[in-house]
Amino acid sequence: MIQNDLLLRTLRGEQTERPPVWMMRQAGRYLPEYMVLREKYGFFERCQTPELACEITLQPIDIVGVDAAILFSDILVVPQAMGLEVQLVESKGPLLPDPVKTAADMNRIRVPEISETLGYVMDAIRLIKKELNGRVPLIGFAGAPWTILCYMVQGKGSKTFDEAKAFCYTQPELAHQLLQMITDTTIAYLSAQIEAGADTVQLFDSWGGLLGPADFEILSLQYMRQIVTAVKDKAPTILFAKGAWHSLEEMAATGAHGLGIDWCIQPQRARQFAGSNVTLQGNFDPAKLLGPIPVIKKEVTAMLDAFGPGRHIANLGHGILPNVPVAHAKAFVDTVKEYRYKG
Numbered sequence: 001m002i003q004n005d006l007l008l009r010t011l012r013g014e015q016t017e018r019p020p021v022w023m024m025r026q027a028g029r030y031l032p033e034y035m036v037l038r039e040k041y042g043f044f045e046r047c048q049t050p051e052l053a054c055e056i057t058l059q060p061i062d063i064v065g066v067d068a069a070i071l072f073s074d075i076l077v078v079p080q081a082m083g084l085e086v087q088l089v090e091s092k093g094p095l096l097p098d099p100v101k102t103a104a105d106m107n108r109i110r111v112p113e114i115s116e117t118l119g120y121v122m123d124a125i126r127l128i129k130k131e132l133n134g135r136v137p138l139i140g141f142a143g144a145p146w147t148i149l150c151y152m153v154q155g156k157g158s159k160t161f162d163e164a165k166a167f168c169y170t171q172p173e174l175a176h177q178l179l180q181m182i183t184d185t186t187i188a189y190l191s192a193q194i195e196a197g198a199d200t201v202q203l204f205d206s207w208g209g210l211l212g213p214a215d216f217e218i219l220s221l222q223y224m225r226q227i228v229t230a231v232k233d234k235a236p237t238i239l240f241a242k243g244a245w246h247s248l249e250e251m252a253a254t255g256a257h258g259l260g261i262d263w264c265i266q267p268q269r270a271r272q273f274a275g276s277n278v279t280l281q282g283n284f285d286p287a288k289l290l291g292p293i294p295v296i297k298k299e300v301t302a303m304l305d306a307f308g309p310g311r312h313i314a315n316l317g318h319g320i321l322p323n324v325p326v327a328h329a330k331a332f333v334d335t336v337k338e339y340r341y342k343g
């Protein structure tokens with residue numbers, strides 16, 4: 001039994017007294033307690049050691065008081081499991097030294113057996129569930145196929161992911177073969193996370209907004225739709241496609257329980273596009289947490305008013321920035337926790 005199940009009730013569409021709150025990337029570098037472990041262990045070592053992943057997952061619950069835990073891991077463990085080397089280079093971000101560029105490169109890629117390659121994630125989930133002891137729900141996650149393809153082909157972060165797009169536009173058959181392999185892997189992976197104890201799952205399509213609406217359907221949404229269809233009856237499913245607000249109506253039609261939005265769309269407009277049968281999540285500009293606390297409190301309240309009563313999960317519109325003071329993150333969370341729906 002989960003004591004604080006605000007998040008799950010909100011995803012199911014039940015009326016609650018206030019919105020639940022969590023923050024994307026809530027386990028991370030703005031927390032001094034995270035930095036201590038970061039000094040001692042490499043990034044993937046932290047992901048692959050269940051005790052470390054568990055400790056890091058619980059930090060924002062204990063320190064900031066959010067209403068949900070999100071598994072400490074990374075979306076790039078999936079390309080690793082599929083056969084690619086992935087490094088995380090200090091202050092540079094992800095690096096895949098041998099990305100996918102040709103048909104021959106596809107021979108190195110496989111749909112892996114999840115228990116053999118990502119079993120450590122499920123071990124971490126079981127440990128986290130035990131340590132959480134029902135305090136708050138646990139969110140599992142994976143990258144959306146399009147965003148994973150971006151890294152598998154580009155080989156590193158990018159503002160435009162031009163090489164990934166060139167791959168899709170010049171070798172569409174290969175691109176779709178790869179997207180389908182990622183999709184099949186992700187369905188098995190999220191199902192295993194749920195089986196191990198994840199209470200809800202989120203798909204991160206961080207680079208969905210790089211595609212126009214037609215390409216978003218072809219390269220991203222048709223694969224996310226397959227994933228939602230396969231997992232939504234096992235656990236509530238949240239889709240977060242950053243910058244892809246043009247397709248909120250189509251994303252709602254997948255049957256996802258929640259849709260994440262960034263700060264570039266008004267809550268009321270997002271609601272019009274998404275319809276009334278889905279929970280919206282977001283959408284505070286993460287950079288606003290760098291402003292003074294009284295301004296944060298005022299703006300968070302304005303955001304909650306704008307979303308209106310119910311079917312809203314308070315969150316940032318993207319990950320928390322590493323230079324946000326912990327007190328400011330707490331002000332964000334506390335403002336939501338003090339808020340009450342009127343009537």
Ligand code: CP3
Pocket residue numbers: 023024025026027028029038043070071072073074075076088092093094141157204206318319
């Ligand atoms: O949200 C959480 O607290 C759970 C853990 C989590 C991480 N990454 C840990 C992490 C989650 C959900 C992710 C998702 C992720 N990873 C995304 C999608 C969300 C988004 O932000 O768009 C993407 C695109 C990645 C890929 C990735 N991982 C990048 C681009 C980077 C480097 C840039 C950065 O923000 O540091 C990472 C590293 C990473 N993943 C860190 C953390 C805490 C920082 C590692 C460190 O330096 O200690």
